[in-house]
Each structure stands twice: as structure tokens, then as C-alpha cells.
Amino acid sequence: MIGPDACMAALSATWPAARAWSQDGWTLRDGASGGKRASAASAETGARAADLAGLMPDGALAMLRPGEEALESDLAALGYSVVDPTLIYAAPVDDLAQKPPHVSLFDIWPPLAIMREIWADGDIGPARLAVMDRVTGPKTGLIARLSDRAVGCGFCAIHDGIAMLHAVEIAPAYRRQGAARTMLHGAAHWAQGQGADWLALAVTEANAPARALYEAAGMQVVTRYHYRYLAR
Template sequence: MTPDALFATLDATWPAAGLTRQGPWTIREGRGGGQRVSAATADGPWQPGDIATAEAAMVALGQRPLFMLRTGDEALDAALEGRGYRINDPVTAYAAPVATLAADAPPHMSAFPHWPPLGIVRDLWAEAGIGPARVAVMDRVTGPKCAILGRQNDRASGACFVALHGQDAMLHALEVTPALRRMGSAAAMVRRAACWAGEQGATRLSLVVTSANLPARALYASLGLQGVGQYHYRTT
């Protein structure tokens, strides 16, 4: 998966409330939806003096200055460090063919797709800190999308969100309730997401996870997902 494909899929399946260009910058209006939809990115040649333009645009939206740094942004990364910006939440991206993940489909009742999200799914997300502002991000997706409810031991165990951008699907907001972790629910939801994505015409499933989340990364690797990129944020 190329970096361009990864970030295009990320923007399409977890969209900001608004996008504007300010000189070389893409400015995202997040409306409380998290870092991914609030971070500015450099999408053209920039000069050190241009950083203030991005900062002012984010402050005008009521947002704290926040930049996403991708491969190729090393000079910007260094410039922001020199201005006192600190690294926040390094992220690793994973991807795999849908056919690989869907080959071992889980029992239907262990993870089933639906839209709009059931009340229990909203409750599970809320318990994990994924509140209305982030559900609003999901609502903004215009392409095929679904929520997946996981079940374990006859109980609702977790939830995730999946959406398509062309033939790429991306999984977001995967959460398993603490009491039911390490019982296979997360794996079942990832595999069900791949099954659903394949039915919609997708050929690849991707996701992003904070690099410090070693248990999740081990799970994704065990399912056949491979690292395809990294990025991080810098904020004041």
C-alpha cells in the first residue's frame, strides 16, 4: 500500500468536518473528532515562515496547533521540534488483502455488520472514549460503511467501524470491553470487517494503531496484516 493510497483512504474513511488550503497547508476542522481530523499537513513546498500561517488557521478554528508528520516530512518535523513542538502518538499502519483476512470467516453471531450503529455499539464506544463527536466523523463518510458489533459468551463484547474508499477498506474505532478481552473478539471483528468489505468490492483492508499498543500490533500481525507505513503528530 503506497503512502498516497494510505492517506487518501484515511481521509475518506475518517473525514474532517472541513478541509481548506492555506498556502502549502491542508487545514482540517475536527470539531472534537480527534487528532486525525484536526491535524494540518504540508501538501506543497513550504518555508519556515509558513508555519505561522498554519498555526493561525488552526487557532482561528478554536483548535490547538497540531501537525501530522509523514514520510518525506523530515524537514518539517525538525523545524517544528525547533519551535518547541513535541511528538505525540506515533502511529503504525497495517494492511492485508481482504481475501487473506476473510479466508477464516468468524461465526456470524460473533461479529455482525450493520448501519446505523445500534445503541449498544454507541454505548461500547462511549465507554472507550469514542463519543458523539467521533461518531459524527463516521456519519460524514459518504461511501459504503458499517459498524460491527462483536459478541462473546452471549454478551456484547466490542465494536468497530469500517468504510470503503474505492477498493480499499479501512477499519477504525476497534474497541473490546475490558472484561472480555483476549477471548478472540477483536480477531473476529477484523475478519468480519474483511468479509463485509469483500462483499462491497474491496480488495484490501487497512487500519492504523498507536505504535505503543503492542498487544494490538501483535494481534494484527498474527492475522496476516503487515506494516505499510508510519506517521506521528507534533503539538505544542
């Protein structure tokens, strides 16, 4: 199994900030409204909880990983709330890859207008599409079809042999009909063709249906993280 650090590096590279820099023991990120993954600060050696609020005046947001319990305790004492406990699942590409059934899934980049519409209906708007545009490695959009219509889409990108699947959105009327499963296996098939060794993804602990799908496919939890947020 791949290690937690490799997964986190792939997560960052395939959902990148608009800008990142080091300051006072923290890696700070300007996500340009591209979501928490692209915006959260992460601790470097010597990071101090007391410094973070002054570095992020619009609302301090930190990503916490296993092993950062002391920092976690300090942030909690300062009033930072836990947000979105998240798991990263992974599996070998060769175990997941299946050629999609005829016309059930296509990979295409840049995304079609219908893909942008499906994403927009799931609150994945222009700022998150801009995150996808910033990715510099191999990447693609995925569009799933059922009953001769587009019903879902996702984004997949590769860093250092790890393909990360992001922004999976299935239209509500077509959920639990196999489109997400087709997308998962189709993403692995695309990644296999690009020479990737692993497929990974992040999902919130609260998303039980998605977790059940990934576990049924043989994916395993590699690591976890959550955010601590101090509102202004």
C-alpha cells in the same frame, strides 16, 4: 502491497474532517472534536513551520509523514512535541476474510444503542460518531459477541478499494478472548462482499497487543505517521 499514498487517502476519506481547506501551504481541517485524524493539518508544497501556529490559534497540530524531515526539524525547533507515533497496517482482503462464527459478529448501520454505549465507554462519543456519519462511501458498524452478549464494536468504511477499520473497542472484561480477532476477519469478510481489495487500519506504535494481533494475521506495515503539537 498498496502504497503509502493510497493508504493515507483512504484514512482521510474514511475518517473525514467536517471541513478542509488550503491556506498558506497547509491543508487545514476542522475536525469538530472528532479526534486528531480529522483535525490535524498536513503540509502541501511550500509549507512553512513558522506559519502553522498562526493558522491554528487554538493549538497547532500537524500530521507528519516520512519524507517530511525538514519540516519536522523546523516544527521541533519551534517547540512542537511528538504525539502518537502511528503505523498503518494492510493486507489483501482475500487473505484475511473469514465468515464469522454463528452469532459472533454482525455488521449493521446505523449503530445500535449498545454499540454507542460500548464506544462511549472507550471515549468514542458523539463527535466521533459524527465523523462516521460523514463518510459517504460504503460503511458499516461491527458488533462482536461473546457469551451471548455484545462485547465490542468497530467501524469499517471503504475508499477506492481499501477498507479501513476504525474505532475498535472491546469491553475490558472481554479482551484477549478472541473478539478483536473475530472483528478483524469479519471486517475483511464484509469488505470482500463490498468488492474491496485491501483491509487497512491505523494503530499507535505503543499498542503492542493490537500490533501483535495484526502481525499474527499476516498484516504488514505500509507506512507511518505521527503528530506534532504546540499547546496554547
